[in-house]
Structures are given as C-alpha cells and as structure tokens.
Amino acid sequence: MKTNRSFHFFLWAIAMLAMAHTSEAQWVQTNGPHNEILTYGGDVSCLASIGNKLFAGESGLLLSTDSGTSWTQVTGGLSGLGVGTLLVSGDKIFAGTMGGLFLSTDSGTTWNLMPVDTSVISVTSIAVSGRDLVVVSQSGFLSTTFFSTNNGLSWNVVDSELPPDVTCLAVIDGNIYAGTYDGVFLSNNNGANWTPTGTGPRYVRALAVNGGNLFAGTDNGMFLLNGNGGSWTEDTIGLPDSPIYALAANGQNLYAGTSGSGVFLSTNNGTSWSALPDSGLTYPYISALLINNGNLYAGTAGSGVFLSTDNGAHWTVHNPLTLITSHIYGVDTVGGSLFACTEAGLFVTTDSGASWTPDSNGMGAISISSVIASDGNLFAGTYSDGVFLSTNNGLHWTAVDSGFTYQGLSVKTLTQYAGVLYATTIGGLFVSTNNGTSWSNPAFRGQGVNANSFAIMGTNMIAGVQGDGGSQGGIYYSPDSGVDWSPVQDVPALSNVNALAVIGTSIYAGTSSDGVWLSTDNGLDWTEANGGLTDLNVTTLLVSGTNLFAGTSIGHIFLSSDSGTSWTSIGSGLRVNEEITSLAVKDSNLYAGTPDSGIWRHSLAPPPSAVAQTPATHPDVQCYPNPAMSSITIASSAGPLTILDPLGRSYEAKQTANTLDISSLPSGVYFVSDGHNRMKFVKE
Numbered sequence: 001m002k003t004n005r006s007f008h009f010f011l012w013a014i015a016m017l018a019m020a021h022t023s024e025a026q027w028v029q030t031n032g033p034h035n036e037i038l039t040y041g042g043d044v045s046c047l048a049s050i051g052n053k054l055f056a057g058e059s060g061l062l063l064s065t066d067s068g069t070s071w072t073q074v075t076g077g078l079s080g081l082g083v084g085t086l087l088v089s090g091d092k093i094f095a096g097t098m099g100g101l102f103l104s105t106d107s108g109t110t111w112n113l114m115p116v117d118t119s120v121i122s123v124t125s126i127a128v129s130g131r132d133l134v135v136v137s138q139s140g141f142l143s144t145t146f147f148s149t150n151n152g153l154s155w156n157v158v159d160s161e162l163p164p165d166v167t168c169l170a171v172i173d174g175n176i177y178a179g180t181y182d183g184v185f186l187s188n189n190n191g192a193n194w195t196p197t198g199t200g201p202r203y204v205r206a207l208a209v210n211g212g213n214l215f216a217g218t219d220n221g222m223f224l225l226n227g228n229g230g231s232w233t234e235d236t237i238g239l240p241d242s243p244i245y246a247l248a249a250n251g252q253n254l255y256a257g258t259s260g261s262g263v264f265l266s267t268n269n270g271t272s273w274s275a276l277p278d279s280g281l282t283y284p285y286i287s288a289l290l291i292n293n294g295n296l297y298a299g300t301a302g303s304g305v306f307l308s309t310d311n312g313a314h315w316t317v318h319n320p321l322t323l324i325t326s327h328i329y330g331v332d333t334v335g336g337s338l339f340a341c342t343e344a345g346l347f348v349t350t351d352s353g354a355s356w357t358p359d360s361n362g363m364g365a366i367s368i369s370s371v372i373a374s375d376g377n378l379f380a381g382t383y384s385d386g387v388f389l390s391t392n393n394g395l396h397w398t399a400v401d402s403g404f405t406y407q408g409l410s411v412k413t414l415t416q417y418a419g420v421l422y423a424t425t426i427g428g429l430f431v432s433t434n435n436g437t438s439w440s441n442p443a444f445r446g447q448g449v450n451a452n453s454f455a456i457m458g459t460n461m462i463a464g465v466q467g468d469g470g471s472q473g474g475i476y477y478s479p480d481s482g483v484d485w486s487p488v489q490d491v492p493a494l495s496n497v498n499a500l501a502v503i504g505t506s507i508y509a510g511t512s513s514d515g516v517w518l519s520t521d522n523g524l525d526w527t528e529a530n531g532g533l534t535d536l537n538v539t540t541l542l543v544s545g546t547n548l549f550a551g552t553s554i555g556h557i558f559l560s561s562d563s564g565t566s567w568t569s570i571g572s573g574l575r576v577n578e579e580i581t582s583l584a585v586k587d588s589n590l591y592a593g594t595p596d597s598g599i600w601r602h603s604l605a606p607p608p609s610a611v612a613q614t615p616a617t618h619p620d621v622q623c624y625p626n627p628a629m630s631s632i633t634i635a636s637s638a639g640p641l642t643i644l645d646p647l648g649r650s651y652e653a654k655q656t657a658n659t660l661d662i663s664s665l666p667s668g669v670y671f672v673s674d675g676h677n678r679m680k681f682v683k684e
C-alpha cells in the first residue's frame with residue numbers, strides 16, 4: 001500500500017549487525033547521501049545559482065557545484081521544512097521556506113532566519129530592489145505580503161490593495177510587480193501601495209523580465225506588458241493550451257515551462273513560440289527554469305532536475321539522488337542487473353546502487369510494480385497502465401494489454417513459468433501464453449490478488465486473494481496450473497496474507513498479524529514458523545538459496561536459514577517504523593525497498609578477515625561515444641572486454657586496441673565489461 005511521504009528526515013545511526021553465517025555488517029542507503037531532496041520524482045519548486053553553485057529547492061535545499069552532476073544537502077541553519085522559492089541578489093541568497101524567510105551572505109554555507117513575522121507559515125515569493133525587499137507568505141488559502149526598506153531588519157504589512165493570492169514577484173527599474181489570480185499589480189513605492197496593471201492576464205503563475213519587458217505566464221497562455229501599468233498583449237502563437245509555471249530569459253531566447261507539455265522557446269520576444277524537442281526530457285511538468293553558465297536547467301513537478309547544454313535540444317536527467325526517498329514497490333534481479341520499480345518509473349543499477357539510470361522510455365514516469373524477463377524480452381507491470389514490453393533490453397517499451405478487462409489495469413506482480421506469463425492485478429489473475437500479445441482472466445475475476453502473493457511449484461500454484469463482496473478472500477490453491485482453484489482453510493488471517501514464498505515443497509505465507517506460516521502439503525495444512533520473529537506484521541518474503549528473508553511493516557528484516565524454525569534480526573540500522581516493501585539478493589548483497597527512503601543495501605559476504613583481500617587496481621570502465629552507432633572506445637587498463645545485455649547474455653564484437661565494433665548489434669541497451677567493472681551504453 002502506498003504511504004504518504006514525510007517531509008521531515010531523521011538521521012539514524014548505522015548499527016553494526018549480527019547475522020547468521022556472516023559476522024558483523026551494516027545497512028547502507030544506496031544512491032547518495034541521506035536526505036529527502038530530489039527524490040525519484042522530486043517536486044522541484046525552484047532553482048537558483050550563484051557563481052558555480054546551483055541550488056534546488058523541494059522538501060529541503062540541495063547544492064551542486066558541478067552543474068548538477070552531484071548534489072549535497074544544505075544545512076547550516078536552514079530549517080529544511082520545504083523550500084518554495086529562491087532569489088539571488090548580488091552576494092545574497094534568499095530562501096523562502098515553510099518556516100519563514102532565510103538569508104545567506106556566504107554563498108549558501110550558513111543561513112539566518114529573517115524577522116519577517118513569527119506567525120508566517122511559509123514564504124512563497126521574494127523580490128529585491130536595492131535595499132527594499134518584498135515577500136509573500138502563505139497561510140492556508142490566504143497570503144500576506146510584507147515589505148522592508150532596510151535590508152530586512154524590520155517589516156511592514158502591505159495594505160489591502162493587493163489581493164491575497166500572490167504567486168510571484170518581479171522587479172523592473174525599482175518597480176515591483178506582483179502576479180496574482182486577479183492579474184498583475186504594480187508598486188512604485190517599495191510595496192507600500194499597489195495598483196492593477198492593464199486587463200489581460202489572470203491566474204498568473206510566473207513573471208519574467210527580458211530586455212526591459214515583463215512577461216506573465218498564466219493558466220491561459222503568455223502575456224507581454226506594454227509600458228508600466230499599460231496594456232497587455234497576448235503572445236500565445238505556438239504555445240499549447242497548458243498552464244505556464246516557469247519562465248527564463250537569456251538574451252534573445254525566452255523559455256516557458258508548461259504543466260504537461262514540456263518547454264517552449266521564443267526567439268522573437270514572445271511573438272511566437274516553438275516546442276523544444278523532448279529528447280531526454282521524460283517528464284513534461286515543468287515547475288522551474290534556470291539559465292547558468294550557458295546551461296538550461298528544468299526543475300519538474302515529479303522527476304527532479306534536467307539539464308540541457310544546447311538550448312533545450314537535448315536533455316539529461318541530473319538527479320544523482322534519484323532513489324533516495326522514492327516509494328519503492330519492487331527490487332528485482334533480472335539477468336545481470338538490479339532493477340528498482342518505483343512510483344515514477346523503472347530504474348536500473350550496475351554498481352550495487354551507487355547510481356541509478358532511468359529505464360522507462362515509452363512508459364514515462366508511471367508507477368512500476370515489477371519487472372521480469374521471459375524469452376529474451378523484458379516485461380514491466382504498472383500500477384495504472386497494465387503491462388509493458390521491451391524487446392531491446394529496456395531501450396524502449398510498448399504497452400501489451402490486449403485482453404485486460406479495462407484500460408489502465410493495476411498490475412501488482414508479474415511472474416513467468418515455462419513460457420507463460422502471470423499478472424496478479426486488482427481485477428484478478430491474468431495469463432498470457434503468447435509472450436504478452438494477449439491476456440485472459442481465468443481466475444478471481446473482480447478480486448484483487450495481493451502483491452507478492454503468488455507462487456508456482458510446477459503445476460501447483462498458490463495465491464493470496466482479497467475478499468470482495470460475497471467472494472471469500474484468503475489463500476487459494478490450484479493443482480492444475482491455474483485452471484481450478486480451491487480455498488485453503490487452515491491458515492489464520494485468511495484475508496491478510498501479504499506474501500508467499502516457496503523453498504522446494506515448502507510454502508511460506510507472510511501475514512499482517514500472525515507472522516510466517518508454513519505448509520508442506522501444497523497449502524492444505526499450516527503451522528506457525530515464528531521462532532524468534534519479534535515483529536509479526538510481515539509485508540514481504542524472499543528466498544535466496546536455502547535462506548528465507550522476511551521484511552515487516554515497521555522496518556524489521558529477519559533471516560531464517562533453517563526453513564523458518566528460527567529467525568535472526570538483521571534490520572537494525574534501517575529507518576524506524578518504515579515498511580519494507582520488497583527484498584532482493586544480488587552479488588552477495590541484500591537489498592530492501594522502502595516507501596520513503598529508497599533502497600538500502602546489506603552485505604551478506606563474509607567479513608574481511610575471512611576472505612583474501614585483493615586491492616582494487618582497475619579504474620571504472622568508461623566508454624565513448626554514448627549513445628553510439630558503429631563503435632565505442634573503452635578507457636580501461638583491465639581486460640578482456642566483453643559486451644552484455646541486461647539479461648546477462650554476451651555478444652561478440654571485433655576489438656581493435658580499445659575500440660569495439662558494435663555495428664552488428666541490434667539497437668538497445670548494453671553493458672561493456674573489463675572483467676572488473678561495467679558501464680551501460682546505448683546502441684542506436
């Protein structure tokens with residue numbers, strides 16, 4: 001079940017863990033430092049830069065000093081209650097947060113709370129004109145505007161001439177403009193009084209100044225102000241019927257970020273507009289735009305920050321913290337890769353979670369529940385759009401939902417056995433015998449089959465099903481590959497089975513309140529398997545060899561190496577009271593997915609004293625160009641070089657020195673390996 005994301009982050013000490021057959025180890029959060037900014041789909045509300053420092057505001061503030069390649073959390077006195085707006089004025093940076101207005105005079109190293117008003121709930125807009133400051137604070141649905149004429153030492157409330165719904169501010173030659181739902185208002189006396197400008201724009205979302213001209217982005221298009229307080233001209237030629245939430249100007253170029261249609265460019269002062277290519281810009285809901293050192297940055301309302309170095313022709317995602325606080329529905333090992341199924345798409349890692357790459361082209365930023373491989377293809381189940389198929393290693397995905405009872409079916413789990421695909425959904429069990437081309441619904445029509453609650457043992461199947469109206473929920477058993485199903489009666493909490501797992505002929509059921517139960521006769525009879533299991537709300541189970549892992553609703557993880565007879569806790573160090581949504585094992589590491597803090601990693605390898613230590617002497621693999629059409633050059637001192645796809649299959653490629661001929665490879669996603677490290681590349 002999806003949980004609400006918390007906007008407060010707690011730092012927890014990482015404890016040394018005792019674990020069966022392993023000595024001590026610790027849990028490490030993958031994919032960067034521990035913070036709640038720029039999440040899997042960070043709702044980036046604002047961007048700002050000073051010198052080579054780039055700031056991004058969301059449920060806190062992040063700093064990048066390398067054009068967005070890496071980010072660190074900004075503290076230094078900043079409350080971290082959510083940054084809604086940023087403004088740079090000279091050597092000063094102002095941050096409007098849910099806890100008031102903050103000022104930094106040392107390029108963001110330290111921050112001080114300004115004495116605007118102790119009753120201020122959040123600051124949403126800031127404007128600076130010389131020594132004069134104007135800020136807008138929000139409390140519920142009403143806003144209050146304050147102004148200061150002494151660099152913020154003291155403040156006054158703006159009179160009632162200004163509407164209580166100010167969304168943005170801008171300054172031209174000492175004149176302050178305020179965008180509101182009722183139009184644009186002007187103050188030429190430091191915010192003491194306000195008058196409406198000419199009629200035209202309403203529901204103003206963004207203001208920008210370019211060459212002395214004022215532009216207003218609204219819910220209904222773009223407008224240009226003719227003179228101070230004069231008339232407005234609508235400049236919407238080429239713009240879509242989408243709200244404009246962000247504006248940025250750079251000489252002759254004026255950029256408009258829309259809600260749902262991406263970024264648009266005008267090179268003639270707003271007279272006409274053209275859509276920028278969406279190459280790489282996988283999320284079209286733009287909430288912030290920034291131009292810095294010739295680069296164009298787009299903050300999105302759902303997928304973090306994107307960067308374009310060629311005026312918007314191409315984009316790359318610049319969220320190294322992509323999965324820090326995302327809602328993880330599944331962690332799946334497919335071939336040689338580890339996939340993360342998240343609330344905003346599919347991601348893949350080849351470096352044990354140090355970095356994650358979006359792998360959702362064709363699906364977009366939708367909730368992915370699971371991913372599997374079958375007959376050389378990849379299949380992804382989604383929580384809103386059925387099943388998708390990739391025939392080129394994840395380079396592109398297409399929907400394969402023919403036969404689903406209604407469009408946008410929510411798929412909870414995908415499983416394959418002997419060439420047959422099984423999809424557990426909110427509308428029952430669906431089956432495809434032709435590689436996803438079509439689907440049928442042979443069982444549990446109209447009933448939800450629980451996520452992680454479907455297991456196959458040859459022709460025997462078992463499923464955890466939700467009750468619906470007059471239909472009974474609980475565990476069901478089929479002896480004939482899903483043709484006939486019968487309810488299993490002898491297990492507690494029949495409608496609260498969260499997970500099923502199989503080891504040999506043993507079936508394990510994880511329940512919401514009664515821990516783990518074991519059946520050795522195809523689900524006919526069940527016994528408790530809870531020795532040492534101190535948390536009985538089990539949300540997920542995982543089998544790895546002869547080991548059985550159990551994750552719980554409050555962040556505990558347990559290991560049993562004796563078929564469930566006894567359990568050892570290995571969950572200490574994870575965030576407290578956070579559900580474990582999924583588990584996976586790859587390369588001697590155990591991975592745990594969570595709703596609010598991404599994916600965590602725990603080493604299952606013996607301690608250093610128990611294994612021979614070989615110093616790492618090989619650098620990471622680097623290859624270029626990427627993407628490539630005919631050849632790639634490898635920067636690596638190790639070898640030999642091999643090419644693999646995400647399913648672990650190897651491909652031959654003629655090698656000349658450190659250059660590989662890839663012209664014969666089908667288009668798709670691949671990895672080049674030097675025997676020690678791997679790097680992902682795309683064959684176009």
